[in-house]
Amino acid sequence: MERVNPTARPPTLMGINVYLLSLSGKTGRDRVADRLAGLGLRMWHMSVLAALADFGPHAQRDLSTRLSVDPSDVAKVIDQLAGPGHVGRTRDDADRRRVLVTITASGRELLARLLKETAAVDDSLLSGLTPAERDQLHGLLLKVFAAARPQL
Amino acid sequence: MERVNPTARPPTLMGINVYLLSLSGKTGRDRVADRLAGLGLRMWHMSVLAALADFGPHAQRDLSTRLSVDPSDVAKVIDQLAGPGHVGRTRDDADRRRVLVTITASGRELLARLLKETAAVDDSLLSGLTPAERDQLHGLLLKVFAAARPQL
DNA sequence: TCCAATCGTAGGTTTGAGCCCACTATAGGA
DNA sequence: TCCTATAGTGGGCTCAAACCTACGATTGGA
Numbered sequence: 001m002e003r004v005n006p007t008a009r010p011p012t013l014m015g016i017n018v019y020l021l022s023l024s025g026k027t028g029r030d031r032v033a034d035r036l037a038g039l040g041l042r043m044w045h046m047s048v049l050a051a052l053a054d055f056g057p058h059a060q061r062d063l064s065t066r067l068s069v070d071p072s073d074v075a076k077v078i079d080q081l082a083g084p085g086h087v088g089r090t091r092d093d094a095d096r097r098r099v100l101v102t103i104t105a106s107g108r109e110l111l112a113r114l115l116k117e118t119a120a121v122d123d124s125l126l127s128g129l130t131p132a133e134r135d136q137l138h139g140l141l142l143k144v145f146a147a148a149r150p151q152l
Numbered sequence: 153m154e155r156v157n158p159t160a161r162p163p164t165l166m167g168i169n170v171y172l173l174s175l176s177g178k179t180g181r182d183r184v185a186d187r188l189a190g191l192g193l194r195m196w197h198m199s200v201l202a203a204l205a206d207f208g209p210h211a212q213r214d215l216s217t218r219l220s221v222d223p224s225d226v227a228k229v230i231d232q233l234a235g236p237g238h239v240g241r242t243r244d245d246a247d248r249r250r251v252l253v254t255i256t257a258s259g260r261e262l263l264a265r266l267l268k269e270t271a272a273v274d275d276s277l278l279s280g281l282t283p284a285e286r287d288q289l290h291g292l293l294l295k296v297f298a299a300a301r302p303q304l
Numbered sequence: 305t306c307c308a309a310t311c312g313t314a315g316g317t318t319t320g321a322g323c324c325c326a327c328t329a330t331a332g333g334a
Numbered sequence: 335t336c337c338t339a340t341a342g343t344g345g346g347c348t349c350a351a352a353c354c355t356a357c358g359a360t361t362g363g364a
Contacts, residue, residue, distance in 0.1 A: 006214050006217050006218055007217060007218060008207075008218070009203075009218065009219070010199070010202035010203045010205070010206040010207065010218075011206055012202040012205060012206050012263075012267070013198075013199060013202045014294065014297070015290075016267075016270050016271070016274060017274050017277075017278060017286060017289060017290055017293065018180035018181075018183075018184060018270055018273050018274045018277055019270065020290070020293035020294070020296075020297065021173065021176055021177040021180050021277075021293065022177040022178070022180050022181040022184070022195075023177070023297075024173055024177060024293060024296055024297070024300075025173040025174040025175070025176060025177020025178060025180075025181075026174070026177060026178075026181070027300070028170035028173050028174050028177075029170075029174040029177075029178070031170075032170060032174070043174075046165075047162070047165060050162035050164040050165045051161075051162045053162070053164060054162040054163055054164050055160075055162065062158050065158050065159060066158055066159060066160070066161065066162075067161070111164075115164070115168070118168050118170055118171065119168070121170050122168060122169050122170045125169075125170055125173075125296065125300060126169060126296060127299050127300070128295045128296050128297075128298055128299020128300065129292065129295055129296060129299075133292055133295070134169060136288065136292065137169060137289070137292045138167075138169055138172070140281065140285055140288065140289045140292070141169065141172040141173065141176060142166065142172070143280045143281055143285070144172075144176055144277065144278060144280050144281060145166070145172065145175075145176070145280075146280055147279050147280020147281075148176075148179070148277060148279070148280065
């Protein structure tokens with residue numbers, strides 16, 4: 001009896017964009033997670049650092065809404081970043097319920113390192129694409145986001 | 153004090169392909185999961201049905217390797233599909249350890265329905281892209297897969 | 305001054321993906 | 335015949351993502 005190639009994926013599935021997107025996205029996420037795990041960090045930490053670097057100090061509540069992360073989880077992430085001094089926490093004197101979170105020099109260094117790691121994953125994951133194609137993909141994904149906000 | 157737009161995501165993150173890929177992929181996966189949950193099904197079930205439809209009957213072990221799913225999980229999925237009669241199980245007489253799994257007419261109907269659901273998610277997720285752009289995205293993703301196999 | 309709403313925080317729970325082990329039945333070569 | 339490897343299966347485990355709840359501190363309006 002003829003045996004089909006036992007590792008080929010079903011063409012039916014390969015024709016579905018959301019399937020390809022989900023699979024490659026998951027792989028990318030896992031690879032990033034692996035690299036960050038060595039530093040005891042997760043995606044959340046990088047997201048928080050990036051938000052602080054891009055937009056300046058935030059109250060935790062604002063980080064929560066911006067990144068769509070539960071407030072209680074933000075608190076934990078900030079805790080872990082504040083320990084090693086990657087972010088600073090100060091009471092907001094204008095509203096003493098709020099805690100203003102600020103990125104430190106050490107936090108910026110860490111962010112740069114994390115970005116290098118993700119760039120490496122990007123390279124390995126997209127090794128099949130030329131630089132021009134990567135830009136193309138990037139543009140398409142941004143379009144997807146622009147249309148799908150704020151659900152996405 | 154000026155307040156920045158509190159929902160904009162950090163541009164630093166939006167510049168990373170693997171981040172966009174991971175986020176949109178996760179969203180797509182969640183939406184598909186939501187729709188399938190109404191039928192008591194998951195991605196796995198669709199994958200199995202697609203594999204059977206595309207390549208014909210499989211021993212469970214072959215489904216496992218083809219879809220990169222643990223054999224014990226395949227057994228559970230097959231169990232759930234066999235209950236309502238979407239797949240048939242017969243001992244392989246050439247090797248009585250093996251169970252040959254075959255898709256039934258009802259299974260094909262179910263698959264068609266599931267594909268309709270995923271197509272709907274595809275449409276909503278990629279509503280920002282023109283049909284030509286969707287094809288472009290599809291081509292790029294296939295390239296990514298072709299290069300990243302078999303890790304992906 | 306009082307009360308409802310908001311912020312940060314601690315301590316959970318839930319859910320699902322993915323994995324692992326043990327066991328039975330069977331196959332196939334030494 | 336015996337021994338090792340493989341197929342399917344049942345029962346579990348682990349881990350992380352994502353929530354939820356309750357509480358003290360604080361705010362701002364009635």
